[in-house]
Amino acid sequence: MAQLFRFLFTDDRSRSEVFTFMIPSNFILDMDTELKSRDFTSSNQKWSLSFHKNNGLLNTYLTLKSCYEGMIVTADYGITLINREHFTRNESFYEKNARFTYDNQSQGRKAFVSIEALCTLDFMDERGNIQCELEIKNVNTGFTYDAQIPPTPSYIRNLSELKYVSGTFSFGNYEWNVCIQPKMDSMGSITCLKFYLCRLSSLDHLCRISYRYKFINGGFVHDSGIIEQYSDINGASNSYRMDKIKELLQMTGKFVIRIDLIKVNSVFPIILYPFSNQPQPVHFYDRDRQAWMMESCVEDNCFILRLFYTDINNIPSGYVRVMSFNISVRHQNSAVYVFKKPVIKYYYKRESDDGLEITTTIDVNEIMSENGGYLDQDEGITIEMELYYSHLLHQPEYSHLDDIIRKQKLQMHREIQALQQENYSLEKQLHTLQGANVAPNPAQGPRTKSFENASASSTASSGVGTSISSLNTTNPNLSNVNQNGQVTPNVVKKYYEQKYGSTTNMSTGGPNQNMGMSSGSSQLDKNNQQYQQQQQQQQQQKNGSSRTGSDFFNQTFGQSNPNQIQNNNSNNPDNPLGAGLSSLTSTFTSGIANLKLTATNFQANKFTSKLMNPFS
Known part of the structure; x- marks a missing residue:
């Protein structure tokens, strides 16, 4: 198995993520013809990386694991085999706007590199392992469904039971569908349509999701704009109302629904009572069924939170868990984030977690005031932990494999410096030549x-x-x-x-x-x-x-x-x-x-x- 060795989220405009895998020597040198990685999550989709040997050549493929009919996922990705001597000798390829569908869930490169080149050109370390980097960015997920609603539905006893459900699609390791509920007047004609985005799996915590609708019927196109809302523990969310019924349904009632899924994050609400006589810690579980604990206190007019990873001793030996999350304090219908940017933490196996102490900037007097909007009727305050990503990495300790990346980084830095010096010299020569050309020449000018x-x-x-x-x-x-x-x-x-x-x-x-x-x-x-x-x-x-x-x-x-x-x-x-x-x-x-x-x-x-x- 190709182990996930390192992970990096660049937090740029392209939402780039870099995964470093370790290709073992027994795959390269033995008779095994196929090697796969564990499933990993990138840009709210589940992927896997596979390698195949064929006639002395190595083939590499990236596979989308959960893809339903009607889904279209596009992504830019690149695969690089790291050379131990110099970055210019790396073997790599890059695919832009690769299209993953229900009928074509894998994309890659046949005859990527020869096995002989990997064995002779300093790709292997002393154990015969090879590092492989996978970069994924600009991932876009869309779902298209052909709907048909009669302009005048047949009579049913309970109009509230009249609904139409789309097919299923996956996003953020959850399964979803779109529920359409028409609203009718006394004459039996549809006055408006309500669209609900329903979550069908992991119904034990909240989700914050961003998406947008597009309704298409011939030349008529209606864009809802970006919608950001919560999906509760029952999987329900707020509806989107569509009033342009005549343009949408026209004569046949057929139209196309396209939903663009932007992002989804798991949210775990915790209710604390910091002003009680004996504040009690609260235990909760994340989406991977890992146990956490949070407690609060007030010291020197400061509201302080403490977060503990109680299942830290359950992390497998030889692995490290990297997580990115943020914590917010609920204020009526909004949230006040504690950190300006998400926190990245590495957890490895040990007896207990020392905890993360967080001193908020919220005034205690503002929290205690009746019109502050923080406390409920029982003087409880709601804290939300929003999880962005979580990966289990192999080999938590620093090793010589990390030195290869640092070495190539230094080589690239030196190359950039040399190019900058050359560019400066050329600009200086150009400036000198321009000055000489501008100078007058009375004799021969x-x-x-x-x-x-x-x-x-x-x-x-x-x-x-x-x-x-x-x-x-x-x-x-x-x-x-x-x-x-x-x-x-x-x-x-x-x-x-x-x-x-x-x-x-x-x-x-x-x-x-x-x-x-x-x-x-x-x-x-x-x-x-x-x-x-x-x-x-x-x-x-x-x-x-x-x-x-x-x-x-x-x-x-x-x-x-x-x-x-x-x-x-x-x-x-x-x-x-x-x-x-x-x-x-x-x-x-x-x-x-x-x-x-x-x-x-x-x-x-x-x-x-x-x-x-x-x-x-």
């Missing part, structure tokens, strides 16, 4: 290309005196989209606006901008005139009395428009000096135009280029 393209287009189209407005009249989204079509983040835009100023004044030509540009342009013209005069003097000294060169420079620097150069001898093949001077003049004039336009547009193009290519 896109700004120089834009200057050359702008100056060339200006010179070719309208000469050196072309206005800067032709360059700035571009796409209005230019400041938000770079050359690669990528959108510039607003934070980058604001950064460059603060550093270089706003592009609005540059593009619209504000007064301060025009003043700076005009003054810079006039100063540049003066420098150009001085430079031209010096060049003219040097050329005159070089050429002496050459009239062609002298006339050429006089015409060049005397014209108002430098592009309109008059040189009749430049195209004369008999005058090589004129042709050379014409080529030199064209090159010099283009350089002057580029210099003026570059200096004039420098501030505007500086910001525009940065904004267009912040990450290039």
Whole structure:
């Protein structure tokens, strides 16, 4: 038998539960072909785990033990065989939204792993045992029943005896059914339907159950919402009233009942008399027929409870019982929980239990007051012990098998740390590269290309005196989209606006901008005139009395428009000096135009280029 070795409830959104089983060596090494575990409870359903050997391969199955016709149970589960060396060598598989029905109560994996691999890859300990982990989560239980109620039932003597009962289903290790009782008027027509959820087993204690109804007839769907209530010791509960009879029954009276079962917990009520002269302890039994005792007292204006597990000596030797429960104090129609979260206790075999002492936060004066709502007519106070789960585990003492899980936990922690360090290093490199891409590059960056393209287009189209407005009249989204079509983040835009100023004044030509540009342009013209005069003097000294060169420079620097150069001898093949001077003049004039336009547009193009290519 595969013994249940450890249990863990993670208390997460998926309601995950992890069961650790021990596969004995005699199953792996001997001729046995089948191995099963004891029945265990998970998410209010009873399950079992089985292993089968076939042709040197191990097959694994998860079986739902109590499944009736009309029940549908879906669950996510995974099975893992633990490797003793490293967690990356574990053998595992995972099934999501597995469907368990009356016709298909088992789900699993054929040819899960080879027996040879289990014997050679450090899965076995020194005794040949193997650890197997089963994780179950997201378990949903539903029951569907096709009901038929005639819109006008035949006459019967006692209308209170008219009821319809659904099939049986299981939930929380209890058996249930739905009882439908119609209410009729004097004319014999149904006015409403009452639905009762009835418990058919373990009628010696209370249950707290949560569920919801769905009534379906064609396109008509009615949802009751989540209902939470008690099921008393007789198995009865409060009814749910359905008034939409015409939509539900229609002509045939056939409709579908679907009940989604959410959770159910066993509740054991205890009535104590803490204010009597000699308070007496109260004995009670849980659902596993284990005896408990509870007593109460008042000390220093504090209401104190003591809980004892009196059957602790009946726990089998070599086992430990793990339980999760909470205790509440009844207050009229509500309950005040003593603990904020359920308590988890481990009990192993010994002579007697030391007990669990619980000091409540309820004021004693409030309990004793007539309008407090805690005491009944006999001055008794009702305490409820709500049991969530109870499992019997093998090998209560800490052993080397627990070290394997701790070892794998440490390995996973180190792997996560290494991945975090690698992620941090990559993020740091990415940040450095982004900073380098944002930094300007005047020599070879896109700004120089834009200057050359702008100056060339200006010179070719309208000469050196072309206005800067032709360059700035571009796409209005230019400041938000770079050359690669990528959108510039607003934070980058604001950064460059603060550093270089706003592009609005540059593009619209504000007064301060025009003043700076005009003054810079006039100063540049003066420098150009001085430079031209010096060049003219040097050329005159070089050429002496050459009239062609002298006339050429006089015409060049005397014209108002430098592009309109008059040189009749430049195209004369008999005058090589004129042709050379014409080529030199064209090159010099283009350089002057580029210099003026570059200096004039420098501030505007500086910001525009940065904004267009912040990450290039």
